[in-house]
Amino acid sequence: MLQLKPAAPTSRRDFLKAIGIAGAGLTIGVSLSPLEAATEVARGSKTKPGNPFVPNAFIRINPDNTINVVIKHLEMGQGTYTGLATLVAEELDADWNQIIAEGAPADASRYNNLLMGPTQGTGGSTAIANSFEQMRKAGAAAKAMLVAAAASRWDVPPASIGTAGGVARHEPSGRSASYGELSALAAEQPVPDPQSLTLKDPKDFRYIGKSMSRKDIGKTDGTALFTQDVKMEGMLTALVLHPPRFGAKVKAVRDQRTRDSRGVVDVVQIPGGVAVLATDFWSAKKGRDLLEVDWDESGAARRGSADLLEEYRALAVKPGQVARNDGDAGKALSGAARVIEATYEFPYLAHATMEPMNCVVKVGENSCEIWNGAQLHTVDQAMVASVLGIADTDVRINTLYAGGSFGRRANPHSDYVVEAAHIARTKRGTPVKLVWTREDDTRAGYFRPMYVHRIRGALDADGNPIAWEQRVVGQSILKGTLFEQFIENNLDTSSVEGASTLPYGIPNLRVDLHTVDPGIPVQWWRSVGHTHTAYSTETFIDQLAAAANRDPVEFRMALLKEHPRHLGVLKLAAEKANWGSAMPEGHARGIAVHESFNSFVAEVAEVSLQGDGSFKVERVVCAVDCGMAVNPDIIVAQMESGIGYGLSPLLMSEITLDDGRVVQSNFHDYQVLRINQMPSVEVHIVPSAEPPTGVGEPGTPPIAPAVANALFAATGKAFHRLPLRMDEGVPG
Amino acid sequence: MPVTININGVDHSIDATPDTPLLWALRDSLELTGTKFGCGMALCGACTVHVDGAPVRSCTTPISTVAGKKVTTIEGIGTKEAKAVQAAWEQHAVAQCGYCQSGQIMSAAALLQSNPRPSDEDIDQAMSGNICRCATYVRIRAAIKSAAASLA
Numbered sequence: 001m002l003q004l005k006p007a008a009p010t011s012r013r014d015f016l017k018a019i020g021i022a023g024a025g026l027t028i029g030v031s032l033s034p035l036e037a038a039t040e041v042a043r044g045s046k047t048k049p050g051n052p053f054v055p056n057a058f059i060r061i062n063p064d065n066t067i068n069v070v071i072k073h074l075e076m077g078q079g080t081y082t083g084l085a086t087l088v089a090e091e092l093d094a095d096w097n098q099i100i101a102e103g104a105p106a107d108a109s110r111y112n113n114l115l116m117g118p119t120q121g122t123g124g125s126t127a128i129a130n131s132f133e134q135m136r137k138a139g140a141a142a143k144a145m146l147v148a149a150a151a152s153r154w155d156v157p158p159a160s161i162g163t164a165g166g167v168a169r170h171e172p173s174g175r176s177a178s179y180g181e182l183s184a185l186a187a188e189q190p191v192p193d194p195q196s197l198t199l200k201d202p203k204d205f206r207y208i209g210k211s212m213s214r215k216d217i218g219k220t221d222g223t224a225l226f227t228q229d230v231k232m233e234g235m236l237t238a239l240v241l242h243p244p245r246f247g248a249k250v251k252a253v254r255d256q257r258t259r260d261s262r263g264v265v266d267v268v269q270i271p272g273g274v275a276v277l278a279t280d281f282w283s284a285k286k287g288r289d290l291l292e293v294d295w296d297e298s299g300a301a302r303r304g305s306a307d308l309l310e311e312y313r314a315l316a317v318k319p320g321q322v323a324r325n326d327g328d329a330g331k332a333l334s335g336a337a338r339v340i341e342a343t344y345e346f347p348y349l350a351h352a353t354m355e356p357m358n359c360v361v362k363v364g365e366n367s368c369e370i371w372n373g374a375q376l377h378t379v380d381q382a383m384v385a386s387v388l389g390i391a392d393t394d395v396r397i398n399t400l401y402a403g404g405s406f407g408r409r410a411n412p413h414s415d416y417v418v419e420a421a422h423i424a425r426t427k428r429g430t431p432v433k434l435v436w437t438r439e440d441d442t443r444a445g446y447f448r449p450m451y452v453h454r455i456r457g458a459l460d461a462d463g464n465p466i467a468w469e470q471r472v473v474g475q476s477i478l479k480g481t482l483f484e485q486f487i488e489n490n491l492d493t494s495s496v497e498g499a500s501t502l503p504y505g506i507p508n509l510r511v512d513l514h515t516v517d518p519g520i521p522v523q524w525w526r527s528v529g530h531t532h533t534a535y536s537t538e539t540f541i542d543q544l545a546a547a548a549n550r551d552p553v554e555f556r557m558a559l560l561k562e563h564p565r566h567l568g569v570l571k572l573a574a575e576k577a578n579w580g581s582a583m584p585e586g587h588a589r590g591i592a593v594h595e596s597f598n599s600f601v602a603e604v605a606e607v608s609l610q611g612d613g614s615f616k617v618e619r620v621v622c623a624v625d626c627g628m629a630v631n632p633d634i635i636v637a638q639m640e641s642g643i644g645y646g647l648s649p650l651l652m653s654e655i656t657l658d659d660g661r662v663v664q665s666n667f668h669d670y671q672v673l674r675i676n677q678m679p680s681v682e683v684h685i686v687p688s689a690e691p692p693t694g695v696g697e698p699g700t701p702p703i704a705p706a707v708a709n710a711l712f713a714a715t716g717k718a719f720h721r722l723p724l725r726m727d728e729g730v731p732g
Numbered sequence: 733m734p735v736t737i738n739i740n741g742v743d744h745s746i747d748a749t750p751d752t753p754l755l756w757a758l759r760d761s762l763e764l765t766g767t768k769f770g771c772g773m774a775l776c777g778a779c780t781v782h783v784d785g786a787p788v789r790s791c792t793t794p795i796s797t798v799a800g801k802k803v804t805t806i807e808g809i810g811t812k813e814a815k816a817v818q819a820a821w822e823q824h825a826v827a828q829c830g831y832c833q834s835g836q837i838m839s840a841a842a843l844l845q846s847n848p849r850p851s852d853e854d855i856d857q858a859m860s861g862n863i864c865r866c867a868t869y870v871r872i873r874a875a876i877k878s879a880a881a882s883l884a
Contacts, residue, residue, distance in 0.1 A: 077829030077866045211825075219830030220821045222766020222806035226831060229765035237760075262749065280760035281769075282752045354770050354778060354831040354865050403768070403831025404865045438771040633825060637871070641828060644867020667775035667863060676856035678869035 053183035055142040055191065057110040058135065059088060065166065065180025067094055069215075072104045072111035072131070073122040074375045074409065076402040077641070078696040079634035080127045081215040084135050086630055090207045091139030091199060093163035094179065101215035103399035106377035120377040123410045123524070125597035125694020128630055132692055133199075140197040142186075149185035150177055202628070202689065211633030216401065226403050228435070230360045230371045235431040236265055238423045239284040241291050242273045242444055245300035245660040247519055250274060254292040261287040270422040272415075277427065281435055301519035302660040305450065308518055309345060312452035312473040316343060320471055320512035321491050323500040327508035332467035336458030340543055344455070345721040346532045348655035349448035349525055350664070352672055355403025356441035357416040361424035362431040363388060368395045368424075372417060373402025375410035379482055383414035384421045406526040406645065411446055412481035415521070442670050443662040447655050448525035449475040453499075453536040458508075463548030465559065467508040470499050470536070475522045476515045490515065494524070498533030498596065498701065503566050504541065504559040520657070526645055527697040530596040534701030535708070535722065538592035542709045543718055543732045552591055552709065553579055565625050566593055568686050569602035572623035576684050577604035584608075587618070590709025592702035599626040599698040600686075603643065605679070605706035609714055613726055617647065617679040617707055622699065624683065627690035635695050636683040642699020643681055648672045650704040652723050735795045739764070740808025750796035754788075755779045757795050758805060766806035766834045770863070777862030780835035781805050787842040789861075806834040812883065814841035820879035828866035836862050840876050849880055 050063035060068040069088045073080040081101035089099050104111040108120040114130040116123075143163055150168040151158040154175055162169050169176040179186075202208070218224035243249070253274055255267040263283025268275050274293055278284035333339055360371040361384075368388055374380055374397045381395040388395075402409055411417075420434035436444065451474035458467035476492035478484055486493075491513060493500065500511045525531055545555035553574045560566045570593045574580075577589060586609040593602040606619040622639045629635055652671040656663045664670035708719045717729025734745040737754075739762065746757045753772075758764040758781070767790055770778030774789035781790045782804040817840045820826075827833045836859070843850055843858040850858065855876050864872070 077827075079828070214825055214827075216827075216830065219827035219833050220818045220837060222764075222834045224830050225765075226768075228769060229759075231763055231765070280748075280756065282748070282756040282760070352865060354776070354829065354863065355768070356770075402829060404829040406865070435769075438773070438776075637825065637828060637868075640870050641866045641868065644869060645865070647867075666773050667771050668773070672863060672865065673867060673869075674860045674863060675869040675872060676860045678867060681870050 051184070051187070053187040055145050055186070056138050058138040059092070059142045061142065061146070061179050061183045061186065063180050063183050065098055065178045066100055067092070067098050067166070067179065068100050068102055070104045071101050072113070072120065073127040074373060074399060074402055074405065075103065075216045076373065076375070076405040076409070078127070078638060079214065079216070079631065080122070082212060082634060083128050083630050084131050085215050086207045086212050087131060087135035088139040090205060091136045092143045093165070095166035096207065096212055098166050099215065105399065106374065106381050106395070106397035108378045111377070119379070121379070121410060122375050123407065125599065125697045127694065128692045129598070129694055136199050137194055137197055140199055141192050141194065144192045144197065145186045145189040146179055146182050148189040149182045152189070153177070153182070153185055208628070208630050209632070211631055224401055226355055227358045227360060227371060227373050227400050228355055228403070230400070230433060232360070232431040235360070235433055236277045236279065236427060237281050237284045238275045238277045238420070238432050238434045239288045239437070240270070240273045240275045240419060240423070240434070240440070241288055241293055242440060243295050243300070245297055245302065246445060246521060248295040248297040248300040250293060251296040252294040257290040258287040261290055263287070266426070267291070268423060268426045270419065272419050272422070275423045277423065277432065285437070300660055303518060304658045304660070305347065305656040308450060308657070309452065311516065312450070313343065315473045315514040315516070316452050316454040316471050318514070320473070320514040321489065322510065322512045323491055323493065323496045324509060324511040326510070329467045329469040329508040329510035332508035333456055333458045333469060336466060337461040338459040338547055339456060340547055341454070341456045342540055342543065342718065342720050344453040344536045346451040346535070347722065348450045348520065348657070349649055349653055350442050350655050350670055351406045351408035351525055352442065352670060353402070353404035353406060353408055356436045356438055357408065357444070358433065358435045359417050359420035360431055360433045361420040363421065363424045363428050365428070366390050366394055368421065370395065370397045370417065371400055372397060373405065373409050374399045375402065375405055376412070376414070379412060380414045380417045383418050387418055387421050388425060407524040407528070408446065411523055412483055415446060438667070439665045442665050445521035445662070446523040447520065448531055449477065449522040451532045453532065455536060455540045457540060457544050459544065459548055463550060465504070465506050465544050468502065468504070468506045468510070470511045471514070472496050472499060472511070472533070473514040473516060475517060475520065477522055477524055477528070479515070479517070494529045496533065497529035498594065499537055501595070502537055503563045503595065504556070505562060506559065526642070527596055527700045530594060530697070530701040531649070534592065534594040535705045538594060538702065538705035539708045539712070539718060542590070542712055546712070546732055551580070556593065565600045566595060569593060569600045569623040569625050572684055572686060573602035573604050573621055576623065576682065577606070577621035579604065586714070588710045588714035590706045590711070590713055592705040592709060594701040596698045596701050598693040599624065599695060601639070601698045601702050603702040603706040605703065605710045607707060607710040607714060615711060615726065617677070619680045620682070620703065620706070622681065622683045623686060624695065624698070625686035625688055626695050626698070627688050627692040629685050629688070630692050632685055635685055638695040639683045639699040640681045642697065643703045644673050644678055646700040646703035647677065647707070649722055650707055650724055651677065654723050735799050737795060737798050737803055738801065739803045740805060746795055748795060751794050753791050754781065754793040754795050754798055754803065755790040758790065764805050764807050768831055768834055770832065776832070777839060778832045778835040780838040780862065782809070782838060782842060785845065787839050806838060809838065809841060811841060811845065813844040813879070816879040816882045817841045817844065817876070820875040820882065823878060824871045824875040826868050826871040826875050828868055832862060832864045836864065836872060840872070840879070843876065844880060844883065848883060850876060
């Protein structure tokens with residue numbers, strides 16, 4: 001029911017052509033197209049007195065000497081408002097206090113993600129990586145025009161003018177002017193050719209590499225505006241009754257009691273269920289509680305998690321679609337001195353953002369305006385346009401803060417945005433706020449898929465690993481979406497990433513995949529395939545090390561000779577955690593190292609066994625190599641966050657299906673990490689001059705295997721199912 | 733029959749059914765949106781406000797039960813403990829997505845009012861009803877300690 005797809009194959013092709021995804025490689029360029037009109041960029045933002053100087057799509061320098069930096073990526077907590085503003089401020093020589101960050105509207109012609117071709121979107125930990133040069137050049141271009149303005153005003157050569165702290169200065173004459181004062185004259189200067197701009201040498205950086213204060217403000221006094229907080233004249237609140245099983249449809253609706261309920265304005269049927277529109281949330285909720293709906297479940301998914309596991313486990317013993325094949329793993333396994341085997345199970349997971357999904361939509365005659373923590377703007381525009389029969393560019397999106405996402409708001413079907421559009425089109429001219437309750441959010445799907453892995457590994461007589469055969473069984477995230485063409489040879493690489501990219505020097509290595517389709521809506525979840533592959537690969541390597549009677553760190557180092565950045569974080573984390581030193585009775589350490597999204601992270605977890613048979617994660621030491629550190633404190637914060645997020649599926653989170661129904665509904669049965677379960681965290685950043693890479697996701701993959709490996713060290717038991725249960729350990 | 737509640741020092745007459753949760757009266761009737769909706773079942777703490785000085789989950793508190801009582805929200809909190817907590821939150825850059833932080837700050841301010849020098853265990857116990865999916869917990873602990881130190 002929620003797997004909303006584009007209207008028709010032809011429109012999908014047109015869509016792909018329009019946004020250029022089909023066949024698009026990585027487009028890495030610098031777009032500095034001057035604005036057609038300054039007001040375009042300012043749309044939805046507070047207008048300042050006087051005309052701002054708008055050198056490009058990312059910067060407005062106001063006469064009052066404030067500077068707006070337009071951030072093309074969604075701020076969902078990862079710190080992109082600060083990171084991207086830092087890049088601009090650095091090359092602009094602005095004062096940090098004069099910088100105001102604001103979210104960009106939907107306009108892929110200016111705000112596309114350079115690592116996603118012509119698509120505007122945030123994901124894959126790409127914000128800093130794709131913006132590093134672009135934002136610096138935006139700042140440098142603006143500075144060149146301000147310098148030209150000062151040179152013109154004082155009739156001196158541009159080269160004689162220095163800039164710092166938002167002020168242009170001519171030292172010989174002692175004259176100076178703020179950027180605000182120069183803004184009007186700067187607007188008359190020619191826009192420089194991007195190729196002519198010289199960026200700073202890193203040794204001259206003033207802001208990059210320093211922990212500049214965050215620019216996503218209003219988060220300690222309740223003033224930050226989230227979608228949930230949008231209020232407009234005449235706005236209605238909508239709640240939707242979704243079907244009890246995925247794929248069910250509305251058969252009959254009895255809504256008189258709902259319509260008679262206080263505050264209810266209308267009841268409308270939409271493709272995904274039945275919507276109740278009311279003057280406010282509580283009226284909509286009470287009205288929805290009174291709805292009676294009969295469902296047609298002839299096409300509904302009826303299987304439970306146990307049924308799916310049985311199917312997946314049966315597939316896991318049969319060869320699948322090959323993702324990687326070095327040497328001859330089968331042959332090496334059959335002749336090996338020692339073979340170890342493990343089958344892993346990973347459940348569905350909900351993102352469980354603190355702000356449940358929601359969206360405000362106002363549909364006009366040939367227009368639509370959306371207020372949302374939008375993460376995949378270009379797809380949202382296309383999907384909503386196809387529902388409303390209008391042009392993509394007539395779908396305007398105002399990007400607000402998101403109360404977390406972890407991938408959820410980048411739904412490749414635009415599920416909840418389309419749902420809101422279906423409702424709002426029945427009330428043209430009236431803004432409608434779709435609100436999901438926690439129960440709706442937990443049960444509506446778009447889960448991290450369930451997976452089964454089977455790994456067989458072999459050691460030679462000297463204890464050296466000679467073969468690794470890994471099979472992954474699970475749903476494809478990309479299949480059935482607008483990103484389907486990234487699937488080649490029936491292989492969705494996001495199902496096997498992290499396993500197919502195993503860095504260890506093992507001569508015979510095979511990774512293959514079975515893709516299944518049980519009809520459960522799935523999508524990416526903070527670190528995507530790495531959420532499960534890091535666990536299976538990094539716990540299995542510990543089992544191999546134990547079988548070879550070798551230390552887990554030393555064993556890994558011997559296999560990572562060709563991977564200096566893996567080695568770098570591994571050594572640093574081990575050293576900072578005093579790897580190998582004695583621990584109190586009942587305490588143990590475990591380590592894991594994993595690359596994701598071009599960043600490298602190693603984590604050492606320290607656990608203590610409790611008297612009641614449970615355990616506690618006491619401390620985590622993390623080393624990260626994400627290239628040049630743009631904002632060290634935000635990198636630290638993202639490692640802390642990634643570790644905390646990754647502990648939930650290890651310790652307690654699990655979505656299960658029973659007869660097709662999602663069993664869990666709220667935080668009492670879909671449990672997540674709380675403060676009393678959070679370890680202390682120590683983060684070390686590897687100094688690097690490499691181009692910066694992302695930190696939003698890479699902290700998550702290593703934590704679960706690091707903890708499981710610590711438990712393996714403490715108990716001699718290996719754990720092959722998440723969430724981890726102490727009584728399920730098997731001798732490793 | 734409207735219900736009168738004192739919110740942030742001002743009496744408000746709220747025209748809603750008596751079973752309406754305080755959370756929705758604040759958000760929809762009074763447009764005080766700093767208090768957040770997270771779960772609707774008092775499980776996550778995002779909706780935490782103070783009623784007569786004590787932390788309360790507003791999502792499960794019917795307005796009929798707070799008639800005549802003093803409700804304080806993030807918009808109206810002005811105690812020295814709350815100011816110290818907010819300053820410490822900024823100093824430690826606690827907030828990431830920020831959605832849960834109003835509730836975290838209300839719980840932390842209430843903790844310091846009753847326990848000026850909380851230990852790690854005290855903090856874990858007082859704050860375990862407030863979920864943060866960004867897992868800013870390490871900094872919450874540090875910020876509460878900083879706030880306590882600044883008040884000492």
